[in-house]
Amino acid sequence: MNDYNTFRAVVAGTGAYLPEKILTNQDLEKSLDTTDAWITERTGIRERRIASEEESASIMAAHAGKIALVDGGIDPEELDLIIVATSSPDVLFPSTACFVQKELNAVGSAAYDISAVCSGFIFALSVAEQYLKVGRYKNILIIGSEVNSRIVDWTDRSTCILFGDGAGALLLKRGEQESPLGILSTHIYSDGNLSDLICVPGGIGRTGINKQDIDAKKYFINMSGNATFKVAVKRMTSVIREALEFNHLSMGEVELLIPHQANQRIVSAVAERLQYPMEKVFMNIHKYGNTSGASIPIGIDEAKRSGRIQEGDISVLGAVGAGLTWGSAVIKW
Ligand code: COA
Numbered sequence: 001m002n003d004y005n006t007f008r009a010v011v012a013g014t015g016a017y018l019p020e021k022i023l024t025n026q027d028l029e030k031s032l033d034t035t036d037a038w039i040t041e042r043t044g045i046r047e048r049r050i051a052s053e054e055e056s057a058s059i060m061a062a063h064a065g066k067i068a069l070v071d072g073g074i075d076p077e078e079l080d081l082i083i084v085a086t087s088s089p090d091v092l093f094p095s096t097a098c099f100v101q102k103e104l105n106a107v108g109s110a111a112y113d114i115s116a117v118c119s120g121f122i123f124a125l126s127v128a129e130q131y132l133k134v135g136r137y138k139n140i141l142i143i144g145s146e147v148n149s150r151i152v153d154w155t156d157r158s159t160c161i162l163f164g165d166g167a168g169a170l171l172l173k174r175g176e177q178e179s180p181l182g183i184l185s186t187h188i189y190s191d192g193n194l195s196d197l198i199c200v201p202g203g204i205g206r207t208g209i210n211k212q213d214i215d216a217k218k219y220f221i222n223m224s225g226n227a228t229f230k231v232a233v234k235r236m237t238s239v240i241r242e243a244l245e246f247n248h249l250s251m252g253e254v255e256l257l258i259p260h261q262a263n264q265r266i267v268s269a270v271a272e273r274l275q276y277p278m279e280k281v282f283m284n285i286h287k288y289g290n291t292s293g294a295s296i297p298i299g300i301d302e303a304k305r306s307g308r309i310q311e312g313d314i315s316v317l318g319a320v321g322a323g324l325t326w327g328s329a330v331i332k333w
Helices: 025-031 036-043 057-072 096-104 117-133 211-215 225-246 264-273 292-305
Strands: 007-017 021-024 047-050 081-085 110-114 139-147 165-176 182-190 256-259 314-321 325-332
Touching: 007 057, 007 117, 007 292, 021 025, 025 036, 036 264, 047 165, 057 081, 057 096, 057 139, 057 165, 057 292, 081 096, 081 117, 096 110, 096 139, 110 117, 117 139, 117 165, 117 182, 117 292, 117 314, 117 325, 139 292, 165 292, 182 225, 225 264, 225 314, 225 325, 256 264, 256 292, 292 314
Parallel strands: 081 110, 081 139, 256 314
Antiparallel strands: 007 165, 007 182, 021 047, 139 165, 182 325, 314 325
């Protein structure tokens, strides 16, 4: 702790938005050489949501953001900052956050995107926490929003079965340092040496859009599934352990673990290493698949609204994503 930590970042509202269209494993069986049994057993996913033509990362983000603002009882004009974590932005630029700002009519706020893929929401939380702790801002809206369905190759059965679309939002407010509630810590990391594990290899800024790369499907998600799996388990476990040590907590004092929903087996392996019961792990991967940067805020919103988060509870968040990026956070509600 240093002298600049005068205030605390407190969660004042939550929101989520999922597209209506459901794509089940049975639907995928019709177009791919796959089975419901394979997907369910290897990933825990049974269905995922798919954005309609009218829905994009910014549209879904604005829906989730509006709900969080109502939940937190503030008007859009009171926002100081909007951060959107997305790896499927509406366009290369302007930022998706600027479109969200326009949609919300949040006149007067700053708005920008963060790119840390599946860890993006924890990165956004970490950035917002710093502004609030030093007293720079009062109200920050952070949103994770993804249209993965537009960046997966629907003929690649090893990736397309995993991902889904959706958005989740948290409204953070500046609270007093004496307050026992709020964000207790965030830890974030990156290792660019592992950038090949999961990536969209077609480089718009590197090579320009060209026919050769389009034909080679380089503008879609490319992943080394097995290697990613192992690294994800290791990094998510270690960064959660670091968060516990930082706060002098044991897993026994944590009421709910809300992990990035990458794969049921990744999360089970993390829980096993932490000797934490799966009953206390929030899971919704069976309904939504992997919604990248949106999965944690969607999980928080569902956990709050279903009563799985109560006042005074401690929750731990953990994520791993392309980059490689990984991070954790501890929240006291
Ligand atoms: N249906 C049926 N078979 C499939 C399949 C599908 N949808 N996808 C892959 N297979 C096949 C493979 O072709 C392979 O066949 P082969 O042995 O004949 O070559 C076999 O299943 C095993 O493939 P493998 O990649 O070893 O499977 P796996 O147990 O590692 O599971 C993933 C694959 C993708 C589910 C798993 O590696 C994974 O979840 N990795 C992490 C991905 C992730 O979470 N990424 C995001 C991190 S934020």
